[in-house]
Amino acid sequence: MAFTILSKISQTPIRGRHYWVPVTKRLFGGQIVGQALVAAAKSVSEDVHVHSLHCYFVRAGDPKVPVLYKVERTRTGSSFLVRSVKAVQHGKPIFICQASFQHTQPSPVQHQFSMPTVPPPEKLLDYETFIDQYLRDSKLKEKYSVVLNRIAAQEVPIEIKPVNPSTSSQLQKLEPKQMFWVRARGYIGEGDIKMHCCVAAYISDYAFLGTALLPHLWQYEAHFMVSLDHSMWFHTPFRADHWMLYECESPWAGECGVVWDKGTDLGVAEGLVSSVMSPSSLLCSGALHRSLPLLSPGSGLLIFKRTG
Numbered sequence: 001m002a003f004t005i006l007s008k009i010s011q012t013p014i015r016g017r018h019y020w021v022p023v024t025k026r027l028f029g030g031q032i033v034g035q036a037l038v039a040a041a042k043s044v045s046e047d048v049h050v051h052s053l054h055c056y057f058v059r060a061g062d063p064k065v066p067v068l069y070k071v072e073r074t075r076t077g078s079s080f081l082v083r084s085v086k087a088v089q090h091g092k093p094i095f096i097c098q099a100s101f102q103h104t105q106p107s108p109v110q111h112q113f114s115m116p117t118v119p120p121p122e123k124l125l126d127y128e129t130f131i132d133q134y135l136r137d138s139k140l141k142e143k144y145s146v147v148l149n150r151i152a153a154q155e156v157p158i159e160i161k162p163v164n165p166s167t168s169s170q171l172q173k174l175e176p177k178q179m180f181w182v183r184a185r186g187y188i189g190e191g192d193i194k195m196h197c198c199v200a201a202y203i204s205d206y207a208f209l210g211t212a213l214l215p216h217l218w219q220y221e222a223h224f225m226v227s228l229d230h231s232m233w234f235h236t237p238f239r240a241d242h243w244m245l246y247e248c249e250s251p252w253a254g255e256c257g258v259v260w261d262k263g264t265d266l267g268v269a270e271g272l273v274s275s276v277m278s279p280s281s282l283l284c285s286g287a288l289h290r291s292l293p294l295l296s297p298g299s300g301l302l303i304f305k306r307t308g
Contacts, residue, residue, distance in 0.1 A: 013068040027061025030205030039069035040083040040099040050197040059094040121181035127160035174214040176250035199240035212250040
């Protein structure tokens with residue numbers, strides 16, 4: 001996929017190119033996570049798989065210059081391998097990450113949560129159609145037209161289909177939960193499963209922080225949002241170019257003790273949790289047999305501005 005392409009300029013570092021830049025004019029956090037995992041994966045053999053990654057965003061990314069990814073071979077063991085990745089711009093780190101890889105080993109202990117019962121993606125509207133419908137709603141267009149038009153104009157390299165999208169009458173009583181069917185645009189192929197993990201890492205930062213805003217849309221608008229840290233665990237093989245159910249939940253959000261100016265509050269949305277589940281087979285009855293490929297918790301900084 002174009003958004004994970006890296007070029008080697010020497011043994012290290014590796015240069016990352018930008019595919020899509022949000023309207024915020026800052027680098028998309030998912031791009032940095034995905035490319036860092038690509039850089040780490042290039043330093044291990046093909047017979048090991050991605051186990052987990054733990055990341056911290058330390059500075060805003062500048063879309064006008066490339067990102068250099070420096071990889072350190074922290075440990076290469078018989079079962080697990082650890083790589084440390086630092087993303088650098090203007091001579092300073094903007095992102096640090098620890099990635100773990102492992103050799104496949106069977107486990108006698110197995111269990112997992114059940115996948116939520118939701119409509120299949122074929123029966124849902126895509127994100128573009130959904131936003132278009134919102135823009136036709138006079139109440140929403142009057143209040144959110146700028147935001148909605150910005151969202152509609154973004155050429156996101158992800159196909160998105162919201163599950164149970166909210167109507168205008170529901171906007172004042174939303175829970176901090178949302179679900180989407182997602183997949184990468186285009187064909188990735190069977191190939192190396194590590195590439196599918198890298199693309200899923202890219203996807204995992206999309207719409208993440210917005211989940212924490214849902215209960216407060218009627219009272220606040222987001223003045224500024226940024227990811228602080230991000231972790232992922234990869235449980236089973238999956239295809240990132242096939243539909244995956246992306247479930248986001250924000251169990252807690254609160255102040256971090258600072259007020260910037262009158263009417264603007266600084267807060268932290270902690271414990272944001274998302275899980276990505278993929279249907280592994282379709283039964284004759286139409287029911288889906290599901291698996292939980294990966295889990296992705298994290299937190300972010302949000303600056304709210306009172307609308308009243």
